[in-house]
Amino acid sequence: MVNQVQRGDGTLSSRSDSSAASASGGDSSKESSRCSTPVLDADRTDRLRYKMRRRMESGDHWFSLEFFPPRTASGAVNLISRFDRMGSGGPLFIDITWHPSGDPGSDKETSSMMIASTAVNYCGLESVLHLTCCNQSKDNISRHLSKAKHLGLKNIMALRGDPVGSDWEEEEEGFNYAVDLVKHIRSEFDDYFDICVAGYPTGHPEAHSYKEDLIYLKEKVAAGADFVITQLFFRAETFLKGVYAYLDQQCVCVQGYQSLRQLVKLSKLEVPEEITRVIEPIKDNDAAIRNYGIHQALEMCRVLLDSGRVPGLHFYTLNREVATMEVLRQLGMWQEDPRRPMPWAVSAHPKRKVEDVRPIFWGSRPKSYIYRTQDWDEFPNGRWGNSSSPAFGELNDYYLFYLKSKSSKDALLVFEVFTCYIAAQPNRKGHKVMCLPWNDEPLAPETNMLKDELEKVNTRGVLTINSQPNINGKPSTDPIVGWGPPGGYVFQKAYLEFFTSSENVNALLKVLKKYEPRVNYHIVNVHGRNLTNAPDMQPNAVTWGIFPGREIVQPTVVDPVSFMFWKDEAFALWIEQWAKLYEDESPSRMIIKYIHDNYFLVNLVDNDFPLDSCLWQVIEDMFELLQTGLDTGDVLGALNTGDGGASGGR
């Protein structure tokens, strides 16, 4: 259903091509003979129209996915998880419909605006926000557009929309047609947005003729639209026979009788007789309808792709994933590419296009990191050390993602929960421990490389919440540890982060003296006691990559200053997320409270990345020292008479 606007001479529109380099973020960067920053992945920074052009030039078919905003907060949480899952298949973009009756431009977590913002900012997806102008004041529309721009949205699907209530009448000076909205966007926001408009392969339901409808489409393109999204259709021929054969098209996989009825109602389309004939007899059998739908969609997609006239396919998902993914898999278009552009989850906000270094601590809570840094004016790239002093936002109204972490209520023994999480095994009550408060995501595949050791130390009270193995130059395409473009080499220093008792920390500090300067440590408790051997409180790069023709990329650092902010979040999660699952005064809650109040959060980095990690030996030495029964002395107390022995803190 999508196609880039082509000029009569067959060349692609080149309006504003000259601004391509600087306009992608809306913020015009300084004129320069070269990029101001070595961006690894043009797809992170190019605007949608250029991504489309590249795919068309290379003949690489794309697909895209349409979603509608959810009605409830928990629906929003589910939809965001779906974005993550479906985003991994490689859609060129997703789009979010605009529901005028559902307060679509509000700050509610279910609004079209906020869902699109989440897709862009937290899920890193190129997104198109629908916007309807019917019965809207210019001010209102401008307000929506300004907000969208502020949130980092770069693409608008400009629609007239359905009139509310009574029959529709033209207003003077008002938005009567989508073309008015296109003109308004271009006049108020210049070239900032990529604009998409709708086309109707069978003619708009209200248009007097198919031909008249085509005139409207041409007007919209002339007014500044960049590409066209067609209404959905059920038959490939509908599309291929008309002028739309040069646009691409929307598919729908009928997933059940109810969804088909809903769809028909929305689109005001008639379902072809050959489809209803098949469906009617099986209308109470959703599985059968879905299978039929998949079969139908697959057939149609193949015809369209085989026609050679179709650069990509757009799916109206109805917010479901199974059928669409199945069709895409069978078409060979679902690219579960294990490669990652960065070792962490990127955001698609234009402000963050140069971001290429983050502290490791939020590795398993990327959405929390993005949220807490959303107000930064600049994002560090190249070096963390050069960024302005990190001011991390508070997590107060971070409810949406707080909701996402659902700890098991049945977990009682804390060490066991950690151990079972690492081992991916059920706890004693038979519940599989799928996540911990510190990990929004499932365990990274690379963590499996450390599974045995992690399991062992967790049973003994070293409660690990983050770790990575050392890597000495694996190809950037390595399915487990690779990231970035192909042809590069990636490296890591071994990292381990855990909660443990003050008794253990006391022994650990003695042991760590033997490992200077090989091991960097940072040890803090909830009260702000703060011990580190980080030189001058400088960050330590723990993940980096070397790529052909590029400067070094060092996306992950262990930063002693950021660690103090992470520490607050990490300790708060014990109370805010875990303890609150239990009754006041319950034994579980008291144990968690005790840990929160008395344990230390420790991070360790082994700087000797070409050698086998010594961090397990450090832990082993700590246990040995404790077991010898010798008086280890109160290193902690001695080191920490004031507010911390080592320099640091905020």
Added chain:
Amino acid sequence: MVNQVQRGDGTLSSRSDSSAASASGGDSSKESSRCSTPVLDADRTDRLRYKMRRRMESGDHWFSLEFFPPRTASGAVNLISRFDRMGSGGPLFIDITWHPSGDPGSDKETSSMMIASTAVNYCGLESVLHLTCCNQSKDNISRHLSKAKHLGLKNIMALRGDPVGSDWEEEEEGFNYAVDLVKHIRSEFDDYFDICVAGYPTGHPEAHSYKEDLIYLKEKVAAGADFVITQLFFRAETFLKGVYAYLDQQCVCVQGYQSLRQLVKLSKLEVPEEITRVIEPIKDNDAAIRNYGIHQALEMCRVLLDSGRVPGLHFYTLNREVATMEVLRQLGMWQEDPRRPMPWAVSAHPKRKVEDVRPIFWGSRPKSYIYRTQDWDEFPNGRWGNSSSPAFGELNDYYLFYLKSKSSKDALLVFEVFTCYIAAQPNRKGHKVMCLPWNDEPLAPETNMLKDELEKVNTRGVLTINSQPNINGKPSTDPIVGWGPPGGYVFQKAYLEFFTSSENVNALLKVLKKYEPRVNYHIVNVHGRNLTNAPDMQPNAVTWGIFPGREIVQPTVVDPVSFMFWKDEAFALWIEQWAKLYEDESPSRMIIKYIHDNYFLVNLVDNDFPLDSCLWQVIEDMFELLQTGLDTGDVLGALNTGDGGASGGR
């Protein structure tokens, strides 16, 4: 002769300690809880008084070297070479005397000011500039100090100086004593300068008593002096018996009878009778006197160091190096440390303290690079790509260092000259080729690793001017390729830069297609033809290091934009330095002119640093293609119909 001022309670002066972090460059950096940049080597940024303190605390004896300004331009060139050689022994600082009659504050290449500036900026040496105030107006002194600050000098030795001409008389409001100068510096320049003052272990020649002299010294310290330099002395006892036992001391190695006489005249000291007794009989035998001087100095230094009261030794070199180096070697204080703080020659200008990345092209002409970038407001660190667009100054008045390159007039056959240079062998006329116009420095030790291959390709017309082998994680302490602090690992991509004929380039371009994307190339000629496969004209990091507790350091890049500036310099060197050695219309000159006009300058980077370098194979393939006699086609012509096939240029 140098000692840091100590307070009565035995603790070091802590005036202005609180400004230590921000004051070292004079530019107060933003308040921050941490360093704004990960400086690898505190010695590059700390002010002299803190370097002294660290050495005193660790009990690590230092030495320092005193020079006087030369009289001629060629004397200046020789002295600068001496700075480089003597700087490699690890002096804590050098100092340059002030000769009021020699226009010491002028822009002449022989002035005290410019020599000190050269030592700081081009030789990277911590330097102290002497300054005398006698018979000087305050404006004049302030002008000198402002200029010194502007040039990056950070340390002043405040002296009264000898009155010119008639007997000296106190002036009201004038500078009568060194203490007046100390007060003036502190009042006009606050804490910017570290100030050194003179002490006289035998009493100032004009002082009424040793005791009176001590009062003057105390006044100077109270006025803000940071440390004291004593006048030289010939006997250890002179020093050890007095209050100066807690300062350290100046040594002199008598290098010949004339120099002893000169010294005595300057210092108004009497030579002890036991010394003249030995010297008189051998006064015409300079070698004998030098040996005796070395012996004497060595004895005295040992007594002083063994006394346990002496943190370091200062040598008045008389601008000679043999005797001083010999004494220091025998004392075990000459530290020919193969470790380099960076892979390239650093500058000690405070503005450049964060500089940690440069293009590779000026690797053998670091002074030219420093000169051409001296007006930059900021120096890139972390990433080259983030620096402002490089504006390289012109080399017009770069005469001082142009002088340094002395090509052999006898070199006729260009290929042979290159080959002999690489092989360190004499050419057919028996002259050893010690340098080329593109290499101010002798071949780097690591170039030896490539010697055989370089020799082979040079004989065949691939005229190499810069190269480095690939390195996959050697210790940072490696004597050949290491740099930076210990405990790190260094890496390199193989690099090769050469002039070659357009015929060769034509074949090379065909060959390079096989090596995409492994090999990055950039090929230009003097007319601006410009072919590169550098992605988006981005720099390629070719040297980087990983250190404990630090971010990645990537000191050397191949930057396509800078290459265009280097190209102009590199081609100009054929004409400006080499061709001008020959008569107009001479065959040598015509050959060089032909090469200048027709050859291409090529750089190649092999991105696959963990594998054996493929660059030799690329060259081999090029020769093979040429030898097959097949029509290689005019790739150059085809690629380059306009002003260059690939994007690029300034």
